[in-house]
Amino acid sequence: MVATTLVAMLCAHLLCFSGMFLLISRRLPGNRMGMDYFAVGNLLLASAYILQLVEGGQTWSTMSVVNHTLTLAAPIAYWLGAMRFFGRQVRLWRSLIVFSAIYVTAQLLVQWNAGSTARYAMLAAVATMLFFAMIVTVIYGVRTFAKDLHGEMIFFALLIAGICVLNALKFLKIVDGGLDALHMDSRFQMIFYIYMSSLATILPPSIVWLVLRRLTDNLRNMAARDPMTDLLNRRGLMEALQLYFNARNAAPAYLLLMDVDHFKRINDTYGHQAGDEVIRQIADLLRATVRRGDLTGRIGGEEFVAICLETDREGVMLLAERLRASVESHAIRDSGSGHLLRCTVTIGVSPHFCGAHGLEDALRHADSALYRGKAAGRNRIELASVSNRIAAENTESALVN
Structure with missing residues (x-):
C-alpha cells in the first residue's frame, strides 16, 4: 500500500511538472532550451508508472511491453532535451519512434527465447547503460560545453549516478532472485520508489533554475555587447x-x-x-x-x-x-x-x-x-x-x- 501511494505521488509530480515545462517552453524563443523535450520526458515516465499501477504485477502483456518502452524512452527524451538546452539541434519524435521500434522488437525476442525474467533484467540493464551514458555526457560537458555550469552539472551527475546504481542493483537482484525481487512492497523497491520520488521533487526545480540562469547570462551578455557588431561595449x-x-x-x-x-x-x-x-x-x-x-x-x-x-x-x-x-x-x-x-x-x-x-x-x-x-x-x-x-x-x- 505504501509503495502504491509513493508511485501515485510520483506520477502526480511528473504530470504537474510536465505541464509546467510545457507552459515555460511556450514563453521561450528559439529552441525553447529543451523545456518541451523535458515535458515529454516527464509525460512518458508518468505514463509508464500509471501503466505499472494498472498492471499490478510482473506479467507478459501488451501493457507490460508498452510500460517498459516508455520507461526507457523517458531518459532518452531528457537526454535530448539537455542537448537542446546546450544548443544542439536534435529531433525528439524521430529518435523516440526509432528507439521504441527497436526495443519492442528486442522485448519480443527476449520474451520468446528466455521468458519474463530475462525481459525485466534487460530493462534494468538497458536503463543502467542509459544513465551511465548520461553521466559520461555530463562529465564531458563540465570540461567542454558546460564550463560555466560546473557546480550544477556535478550536482546532476551525482543524482543520475544514484539512479544508475539502483538500476544496476535491480539487474543483479533479478538475475539472483527472479521476479520476486520486483514485488512493490519489497525493501529494495521501496528504496527505489523513494529515490525516484525525491528525484521528481528535486530535478524539475533544478532544471527551471538552469533556464533562469541561462536567461540571466544571456541578458548580461546582451548588456555587455554592441548589438550591431557583437563586440564588447x-x-x-x-x-x-x-x-x-x-x-x-x-x-x-x-x-x-x-x-x-x-x-x-x-x-x-x-x-x-x-x-x-x-x-x-x-x-x-x-x-x-x-x-x-x-x-x-x-x-x-x-x-x-x-x-x-x-x-x-x-x-x-x-x-x-x-x-x-x-x-x-x-x-x-x-x-x-x-x-x-x-x-x-x-x-x-x-x-x-x-x-x-x-x-x-x-x-x-x-x-x-x-x-x-x-x-x-x-x-x-x-x-x-x-x-x-x-x-x-x-x-x-x-x-x-
Whole structure:
C-alpha cells in the first residue's frame, strides 16, 4: 500500500511538472532550451508508472511491453532535451519512434527465447547503460560545453549516478532472485520508489533554475555587447578586464583605439546602410586579426578598441600594423548598391596599464594619439608618448593629495 501511494505521488509530480515545462517552453524563443523535450520526458515516465499501477504485477502483456518502452524512452527524451538546452539541434519524435521500434522488437525476442525474467533484467540493464551514458555526457560537458555550469552539472551527475546504481542493483537482484525481487512492497523497491520520488521533487526545480540562469547570462551578455557588431561595449570591456586583472600574475595590457577615416563621407556618399556594412566588416576584420584572448570592442559610431593582453609594446605595434594593413587591403561590398568601398583607419596606442581602473586613462591617452595621427594625415599608427602619460599620472597624484 505504501509503495502504491509513493508511485501515485510520483506520477502526480511528473504530470504537474510536465505541464509546467510545457507552459515555460511556450514563453521561450528559439529552441525553447529543451523545456518541451523535458515535458515529454516527464509525460512518458508518468505514463509508464500509471501503466505499472494498472498492471499490478510482473506479467507478459501488451501493457507490460508498452510500460517498459516508455520507461526507457523517458531518459532518452531528457537526454535530448539537455542537448537542446546546450544548443544542439536534435529531433525528439524521430529518435523516440526509432528507439521504441527497436526495443519492442528486442522485448519480443527476449520474451520468446528466455521468458519474463530475462525481459525485466534487460530493462534494468538497458536503463543502467542509459544513465551511465548520461553521466559520461555530463562529465564531458563540465570540461567542454558546460564550463560555466560546473557546480550544477556535478550536482546532476551525482543524482543520475544514484539512479544508475539502483538500476544496476535491480539487474543483479533479478538475475539472483527472479521476479520476486520486483514485488512493490519489497525493501529494495521501496528504496527505489523513494529515490525516484525525491528525484521528481528535486530535478524539475533544478532544471527551471538552469533556464533562469541561462536567461540571466544571456541578458548580461546582451548588456555587455554592441548589438550591431557583437563586440564588447565599454561595460563589457570593463568587466572582462576586471576578470583578467583579478587573476594572479596578470601582465600589463595595452589598448588600441581605431577610428575609420572619413567615415562621415562614406555615410553622406553611399548612405547609412553602406556605413553600417563598413562597421560590421571592420568589426569582423578586428576579430580575425587580434590574438586569441585579446579583447575587442566598439565604443562609438566608428571607433573600435582592441585590448592586447600578455604582450609587450613591440607586439602591440606589430598587431596594430597588421590591423591597419588588413583594413586598407580589404574591399567592402555595399550590398545595396554593389559598390566596392575601400577604407583606411587611424590607430592610437596607449601606454601599458595594470588594472581595470586604468581603462579610462588608457582610452584618453590612445584618443590623444589617435588625433595626432589624424592631424598627421590618417591611415597611420600613433603611440601615446610617455611624457603625456607621466604628466597625466602626476596630475592625478596631485589631485589625490
